[in-house]
Amino acid sequence: MTTQRPVPRLGVPGAASSGRLVGVDVARSLALFGMVAAHVGDVAEDVDWADPTSFGAVVNGRSAALFAVLAGVSIGLVSGRDRPPGPPEIGRVRARLALRAVVVVVVGLLLMALQTPVYVVLPTYGALFLLALPVLRWPRWALLLAAATCAVAAAPVALAIAPLYADAGMFGVQLGLVYPVVTFWTYVLVGLAVARSRPGGSVQQVLLLASGTVVAVAAYVVGNAAAPIPFDTTSAFPGVPFVPSGSDAGQAVAQVFLSPRDHSSSIVDVVGTAAIAVAVIALCRLLVDGHGPLVTRIAFPLSAVGSMPLTVYALHLVVIAAWPEMPQGPTTWWGFVVGAVLFAMLWRRFLGRGPLERLTARIAAAVPAPAAAPAAAPAPGNRPRA
Numbered sequence: 001m002t003t004q005r006p007v008p009r010l011g012v013p014g015a016a017s018s019g020r021l022v023g024v025d026v027a028r029s030l031a032l033f034g035m036v037a038a039h040v041g042d043v044a045e046d047v048d049w050a051d052p053t054s055f056g057a058v059v060n061g062r063s064a065a066l067f068a069v070l071a072g073v074s075i076g077l078v079s080g081r082d083r084p085p086g087p088p089e090i091g092r093v094r095a096r097l098a099l100r101a102v103v104v105v106v107v108g109l110l111l112m113a114l115q116t117p118v119y120v121v122l123p124t125y126g127a128l129f130l131l132a133l134p135v136l137r138w139p140r141w142a143l144l145l146a147a148a149t150c151a152v153a154a155a156p157v158a159l160a161i162a163p164l165y166a167d168a169g170m171f172g173v174q175l176g177l178v179y180p181v182v183t184f185w186t187y188v189l190v191g192l193a194v195a196r197s198r199p200g201g202s203v204q205q206v207l208l209l210a211s212g213t214v215v216a217v218a219a220y221v222v223g224n225a226a227a228p229i230p231f232d233t234t235s236a237f238p239g240v241p242f243v244p245s246g247s248d249a250g251q252a253v254a255q256v257f258l259s260p261r262d263h264s265s266s267i268v269d270v271v272g273t274a275a276i277a278v279a280v281i282a283l284c285r286l287l288v289d290g291h292g293p294l295v296t297r298i299a300f301p302l303s304a305v306g307s308m309p310l311t312v313y314a315l316h317l318v319v320i321a322a323w324p325e326m327p328q329g330p331t332t333w334w335g336f337v338v339g340a341v342l343f344a345m346l347w348r349r350f351l352g353r354g355p356l357e358r359l360t361a362r363i364a365a366a367v368p369a370p371a372a373a374p375a376a377a378p379a380p381g382n383r384p385r386a
Contacts, residue, residue, distance in 0.1 A: 005070030023285030026299055028070050030280065032312050033162045034063025036336045039118050039320065042328035046229055046261070061262030064121060065273035066280055067309070071125055072191020073281065075132050082198045084137045088131040094133045096364040101129035103360045104310065111314055112171055114321035120353045122313070124179040131181070133135070135189070140196045147189035151270040155241045156258050158265040161238045162240050183265045190274045194281065202290070206284040212279030216272050223260030223268030227251075238263040241305065304344035308354025309322075313339050 037043055043056035079085075079093045108122025135143065158180045166175045197204060236242035241256040241264050259266040262273075287298045296303075305312055316336055319326075326332060347354060353361065 015361065020307070021285065021289055022299055022303045023049075023298055024070065024073060024077075025279065025303035026288055027066065027281045027284040028306035028309050029302040030284070030306075031063050031066040031070060032309055032340070033294055033333075033337055034059035035067065035121075035313070036316055036340075037333050038063060040326065040328055040336060041314070041330060041333040045233060057262075062273050062276055063268065064184075065178070065187050066277040067121070067268075067272060068125070068128070068187035069191040069194070069277035070281065071128060072132070072188035072193075073193075073195045075129065075136075075188070076192045076195020079136050082196050084196075086137070090137060090228075092367055092369060094136065095367040097129055097133060099364045099367065100360050101126040104129065104361055107310065107356065111317045112174055114317060115170070116317055116320045117170075118317060118320060119174050119178040120317065121179050122310075123175055124184055125180060127176075127181055128184055129183055132192065133190060135192070140193045140223060141188050141274075143193040145207055146193060147186045147193065147274075150182050150186040150189065151267050151274075154180065154186060154265040154270050155267070156183045158240050159256070162237075177240070178263075180239045180265055183270055185240065186270050187274055187277065190278065194278060197299070202286060205286045208282035211280050211285065212275045212277075214277065215275035217376040219268045219272035220260050223258050223266070227254040227258040227260070227266075227268070229259065229261050233261060236261065236264075241265060299347055300348075301341045304348040305340050307348060308357050310356040310360065311354035312344060314356060315343070316340070318332065 037056060037059045041056060041059070043059060044051075044054035045057060045060070046054065047057045048054040075097065079090075081096070084090065085093065095289060103126075105123050105126030108120050111122065112120045135146070138146075158177075161180070162177065165173050168177070194208065197208075200207075232244075233242065241259065242261065243252045245256045247255065255264075255266075257266055258268050260268050260272065262269065288295055288303075319336070319339075344354070352358075
């Protein structure tokens with residue numbers, strides 16, 4: 001007699017999930033909305049704590065950093081969480097991640113071809129996925145040590161490669177300059193280390209929230225004391241350290257390594273934004289995960305957006321390209337947020353996985369599972385009885 005398989009309930013809020021961490025999806029939606037605000041929200045360049053109208057500038061740099069840390073978390077989750085597999089399974093995981101990286105790069109290049117005034121981060125993300133392949137089985141301490149090394153090297157490397165882009169146009173600067181690989185590799189390593197942490201429930205998330213908050217505050221206190229942001233940063237370029245004219249040697253070194261300016265690639269910028277990202281992820285998990293179906297339903301509008309980040313990111317750039325005279329400001333940002341939430345909720349509810357996420361998964365699934373080892377034949381005299 002054949003039995004009928006139960007029909008899965010696609011995207012039903014509060015339904016049993018396949019192991020997704022809803023809090024991570026919520027954090028991913030916040031990163032997406034922050035990047036949209038930086039693109040269409042007409043936010044200030046820098047935060048002036050004496051001017052509340054400038055507070056929207058907190059999305060600058062920190063949203064992209066949160067997205068990159070979450071990329072590291074996602075890589076860790078799909079590669080075994082705190083117990084990455086050994087051979088031959090790890091080879092399959094690496095091959096699938098490599099295919100995902102190719103898809104992300106291709107989508108990024110297509111979005112760059114739209115020639116919007118937005119720096120597209122996806123080609124850098126694809127490169128980071130490839131860089132993650134050799135370190136998937138590294139222990140957490142090694143990942144954090146590598147992240148610290150990259151944080152120190154980020155500014156010098158950014159300065160070293162900047163002359164290579166002297167004649168690059170809008171298309172060229174998006175390939176490794178605006179989003180420097182070493183800088184963003186730090187974020188991915190931190191996210192991978194977070195995913196490799198042993199499950200510890202709420203206690204672990206409280207520790208991550210507290211440590212991320214303390215590290216971020218300490219970094220920005222040091223940065224603002226040692227290298228105050230120049231009054232005029234219009235000459236600064238995203239991803240590259242900026243030294244104001246007239247600075248002496250000490251001030252120049254401080255601006256390169258300790259500037260709190262967003263997208264400066266300084267140690268303060270990289271450490272501060274990474275720590276904020278860890279704190280945001282931990283807070284979202286504390287508020288959402290493990291609290292039952294009711295909280296999952298309440299979080300569904302945000303988690304639906306966060307479950308399809310590639311789709312939502314691509315769609316918002318398509319809309320920007322289709323509406324070249326789009327007004328900038330909070331109203332436009334709210335329009336994007338409401339539109340993204342409605343689209344994601346309906347798609348998730350009735351169709352499940354986002355369209356670009358589904359395409360990526362199908363391409364990655366082309367990598368077959370490793371062949372199972374043949375079972376050993378029973379020894380003579382120990383054959384099973386009929």
